[in-house]
Amino acid sequence: MKIQTVGVIGAGVMGIGVAQNLAQTDHNVILVDIKEEILDKAKQEIKNNIRFQSLIYKKDKPTNLEETLNKIEFSQNYKLLENADFVIENVTERWDNKKQVYSLIDAICSADCVFAANTSAIPITRIASATKRADKVVGIHFMNPVPIKPMVEMIRGYHTSETTIEIAKNMLSQMGKECVLVNDSPGFVSNRVLMLTINEAVFLLQDRVATAEDIDKIFKGCFGHKMGPLETADLIGLDTILYSIEVLYENFNDTKYRPCPLLKKMVDAGLHGRKNGKGFYVYQ
Template structure:
């Protein structure tokens, strides 16, 4: 029968993408964010994206079908009726910890709670719950509605039932689930963050230009996007936070953030979502 009502907490780029994906396969989605204005922007953006995806793929859900299944709210208590919760707020433990403590109080002990994080260990997030066995990691990649795979992370206390539920939800959304064990950055970001950070160091040191670095990876290795284009798509602020988390957790200097990355983020040049990063966007 599958899941019928899912709660998504956090209406940023990834959270809104997750909500769009799930609504597009017929699931009722409660989208929770503390910022009412952000929720309004998301509803407009999802409608535009749904029209765009429909042009790319005629089998994609009609925009009206997606919109009618999205239920935006600023009330966290709306989680109480959800069959599954996916948290997607910013990569900041000081914010995630109290949020997960509230989620633990609101939803039943058997309701799976997935943390969609780039780098924070899922076992650490689960420590904010009394019912730690129901916490799992689900790492959705950007842009969520177009990516075919979800990285599912097993924390120390994650139950097999919770793990199965996460994989079933991914399958219901038409996505493959690859299960990995817990680690800062998991598999994808442990490798990806090294990749994009080292590309930034090459530009920072004057070895090659931004365009040359990206062209080499696209022309030599067949990558659809170069590492710096990829960093802009992820969001340079997200890349910086992820590197800081992995660096702090592993205490390994190979993850130290490139000074150029810090400079761009401090300047407000955070990538596609901000209009400017390594490249400028309309």
């Protein structure tokens, strides 16, 4: 059965990508955020992304900009999510924020609606505990940029049912994506490895072992990575990187997850990467 209407919570980098991907695969989208200016910016970003993709990626069927935008309802009203068949949450990686959101939507959405947490590190079982539908909560860790990444990491929480897993797999298939199913653990597979790598790369920069350019050049030239760890950090957002590694540190109580002081300093200075024009590199 095709899932037709999908709620997307949070109109940041990831929420924008998820909403765009859904609209481009013929879904009706309700994109919710708390501020009108964030929603206005999201609409412009989606326009820019579609225009850029039409120039860079050749497709048999080019995306119709107006048709795609018409499939997205931009709103501050969470009440609209009562019409959603499936909800994908993308709010900031702070447990207090997520907990409030899930308590709110649990009371609004239909009993059959599945909740997918697009989180980098927070355990899915903890997220599910904020609802009365723990069996209908699953983790879907999308990769950035969402519309052109073919694979996601799906996370099974302690109570996640097989039915929910199948519904989520079907949803992803409709979006043109494959998934790898893993069990619940802070950071899952991808970010338990990636966040350590990025954090250690920042330590190398802080200790003046190498420049940002040379650190990234080694990973690209020696290992064949498309992007180095510091370029990847800028793409994800340094604030998101810091939040994620703080979650790992809190959950594992292991000093290997201690955030690099330079990373903290950069986030405090507002250097968040591509999203605001400056991180380890400067963007126009």
